[in-house]
Amino acid sequence: MSVFVLVPGAGGAAWYWHRVVSELQARGQEALAVDLPGADESSGLPEYTDAVVAAIGDHDDVVLVAQSMGGFTAPMVCARVPVGLLVLVNAMVPLPGETPGQWWGNTGSEPARLAAAEAGGYGAEFDLDTYFLHDVPAAVAAGGADHERPEADIAFGQPCDIERWPDVPTRVLAGAEDRFFPADFQRRVAHDRLGIEAETIPGGHLAALSHPTPLVDRLVERLP
Numbered sequence: 001m002s003v004f005v006l007v008p009g010a011g012g013a014a015w016y017w018h019r020v021v022s023e024l025q026a027r028g029q030e031a032l033a034v035d036l037p038g039a040d041e042s043s044g045l046p047e048y049t050d051a052v053v054a055a056i057g058d059h060d061d062v063v064l065v066a067q068s069m070g071g072f073t074a075p076m077v078c079a080r081v082p083v084g085l086l087v088l089v090n091a092m093v094p095l096p097g098e099t100p101g102q103w104w105g106n107t108g109s110e111p112a113r114l115a116a117a118e119a120g121g122y123g124a125e126f127d128l129d130t131y132f133l134h135d136v137p138a139a140v141a142a143g144g145a146d147h148e149r150p151e152a153d154i155a156f157g158q159p160c161d162i163e164r165w166p167d168v169p170t171r172v173l174a175g176a177e178d179r180f181f182p183a184d185f186q187r188r189v190a191h192d193r194l195g196i197e198a199e200t201i202p203g204g205h206l207a208a209l210s211h212p213t214p215l216v217d218r219l220v221e222r223l224p
Contacts, residue, residue, distance in 0.1 A: 002084070002223050003059040004031045007052055007077075009068025009091075010151035012036025015144065016067065019212035020219075027220060030059075036073075044155035049076040056081050065219065066091050067208065068181075069151065072100055078166035086170045087219060090178050090186065090205050093193045094160035101156040112185035122179065131180045135203055135210040144209070165194065172198040173207075173218055180205040 004024055006017040014033035024031040034055045037043040052073060056062055063085045066074035071091030078086055092103050104110060117124040122134075133141045172194065174186035183200060190198040201218055203211035 002029060002061045002063045002220075003056075004029055004063045004065055004219065005052065005056055005059075006031060006033040007048075007064065007066040007070035007073055008033070008036060008038075009070050010038060011149045012038030012048070012151070013144075013147040013149060015147040016206070017208055019140070020208045020216055023212050023216040024219070027216070029220065032056075038151045038155075039149040041152045041154055043152070045072055045076065045158045045160070048073040048155070049080065052077045053081055056083075063087065063219070063223065065089060068092060068205065069100060069155075072103075072155075072160050075160060075162050075166050078168045079162050083166070083168050085223070086166070086168045087173060088170065088190075089173045089201075089215070090175050090181055090207060091172070092181075093172070093189050095193060096162045096164055097159045099157055099159050107185075107189050109181065109185065112182050113180065116179060116182035116185075120179070132204070132206055134179065135177055136206055137210070140209050170194060170196060171222070172196060173201045173215070174198040175203045175205060175207045176200050177202070177204040178207075 008016045014035035017033035021031040021033055032055050034052050036048045036051055062083045064074055064083045065087045067089050071088050072094050114124050123130050172190040174183040176183055187198040190196055202214045207215050
């Protein structure tokens with residue numbers, strides 16, 4: 001049995017993964033969603049990494065799954081503890097030494113977002129409903145209100161502290177309806193930075209909330 005360790009994106013709320021946790025447990029898998037101190041101005045990528053490493057503990061057969069900004073923490077974790085498989089879900093893919101603040105311009109994420117908005121016929125100005133919640137069931141979105149918290153600025157200026165991408169089998173899952181990191185953009189970044197082809201999954205940026213079952217289908221289909 002694999003242990004799925006789930007890393008959230010900006011804000012760090014483990015709640016983001018709750019529908020995936022339930023689905024994995026129903027299939028006999030162990031799942032641990034990590035809560036990160038995203039709103040703490042004294043904590044950043046090193047502390048996020050410490051929290052994930054602590055959650056992994058002495059578990060074997062770890063599948064590390066990272067969402068969005070969690071893509072900066074995940075390779076730092078892999079540099080410290082054994083991980084059998086790394087899965088990036090609508091995630092930022094960093095270069096060694098790159099900061100989250102640099103990533104946006106280095107990858108061209110904003111031009112990609114704006115081009116996708118024009119092509120898709122939805123608003124270019126960012127708002128949560130248009131870019132994050134457009135495919136999340138209303139009841140699920142309402143349940144997340146108590147778990148929302150900001151991402152402190154500190155982490156955006158801290159580097160992904162790795163010398164090279166970890167020697168860990170890596171998959172990139174890109175939401176077909178992701179408006180924040182459009183799928184074509186994710187495919188380009190995965191190809192350019194990791195030399196791998198991103199796999200398309202249903203859903204937008206918050207696929208774990210909008211389409212947990214097909215996401216888990218993909219997570220368990222190629223276990224180490």
